[in-house]
Amino acid sequence: MKTCFKCLILCLFLVGISGSSKAQNPILDRYVKLGLDSNLTLVSKNLSLKRAMNGLEAARTMYLPDISFELTYTHADGGRSIDLPVGDMLNPVYTTLNQLTQSQAFPQIENQQINFLPQHYYDAKVRTSVPIINTDIKHNRQIRETMVKMNKQELEQYKRELVKDIKIAYFNYLSALEAKAIYENAASLAKEGRRVNQKLLDAGKGLPAYVVRADAEIAQQEAKIAEAEQQVKNAQYYFNALLNRDAEAPITESEGKSEAVQTMGQPLQVDISAREELKSLQDNIQIQETMLDMNKQVYIPKLNAFLDLGSQAEGMKVSSQSQYYMVGAQLSFPIFAGNRNKLKIQESQIAVAEAQNQLVQAKQQLELVARMSKNEMLAMQKNYESSKVQLEAAATYQRLILRGFQEGVNTYIETIDARSQYTNAQLANNIAAFKLLSALAKFERENASYPLN
Secondary structure, X not given: OOOHHHHHHHHHHHHHHHOOOOOOOHHHHHHHHHHHHHOHHHHHHHHHHHXXXXXXXXXXXXXXXXXXXXXXXXXXXXXOEEEEOHHHHHHHHHHHHHHHHOOOOOOOOOOEEEEOOOOOEEXXXXXXXXXXXXXXXXXXXXXXXXXXXXXXXHHHHHHHHHHHHHHHHHHHHHHHHHHHHHHXXXXXXXXXXXXXXXXXXXXXXXXXXXXXHHHHHHHHHHHHHHHHHHHHHHHHHHHHHHOOOOOOOOOOOOOOOOOOOOOOOOOOOOOOOOOHHHHHHHHHHHXXXXXXXXXXXXXXXXXXXXXXXXEEEXXXXXXXXXXXXXXXXXXXXXXXXXXXXHHHHHHHHHHXXXXXXXXXXXXXXXXXXHHHHHHHHHHHHHHHHHHHHHHHHHHHHHHHHHHHHHOOOOOHHHHHHHHHHHHHHHHHHHHHHHHHHHHHHHHHHHOOOOOOO
């Protein structure tokens, strides 16, 4: 436990400073992968990405013919009509023919009245329509493709935030474990001090006050151990929540004895070019420019062709006479729309300018945050180096005071003070180490340097 953070610092600095894409901490990388595969928010964002991809596929199919079956049935009575005096025109002729032929071969007929509205009329057809010229389809497809890219970048953006949160949660868990071990070690030393003082008291060479003081110190350390155990549990719960695991799931600790931060002092480069936020803003500019092109091409005519194959007749009759086909084309060309098209073009131009301005502002803000993150990490490096010096000094001081107490030169109160200084130095070193790791995780996030694939 006392050296696990040293290996972590070395490994992560090798990743963050040298820019290596290889995994340097397999345990932590395995947890990161687990979080990327199972986090509930990521599952939801993956569904949003699938919806965007379905929209893109739908836009691509707009070039294909559209085939549909249509059936219309109508029945009407009354309304306008036309009178046909066929009886008045033909009956005299039929009468003359009957007289000449001495027969009744030509019967008399009545005048007819034809309604304009059909009775028991149907029209059943299969219509095939296909766009010939339509620039909106092309532009909509381009917009859908860009939106899919933006959804992917939003997904990657959340992944990077999740990677940072998982790493910091893991470091907090290790820090809590280290603090608990420090308090347990301090409690062991206090118990050993009580044992020694009790033996001295039993031999008539010690003081009862030292035994009482040792009991108080043991109680104090046990209270801190209980508090540290609670912090360990809380850190474990939060870490497992990020991984969508059971709250009590065990967490594997990193192992290793490498010296901490061997690569300190190497230059840290701030590079925000890989940030998904900038890519999304660039894609937003592309969408607005596509909208501008689409609005400018409003005067390009739209041409659609269609083919109808069907049957229509009254009385629901189907025969060779009722069958038909119809081929046609529809051309649409705007002439005047009250200046609305011109205003749409101006609105799109403004939207392009706004998107470009947002990109410039985002670059400035992200670069500022990245530089501040770099400065924070440099400060954490110095704090960690300082805590190592203080820890070594406190350890040496404790050894000297303990030796002096055993030789009768120093008092027991001085050993307590030395032990307290050593414990505080250990805690300070522990906090500085994991603050450095957290600062590195933030710097890695601001530069989007963690390999997601």
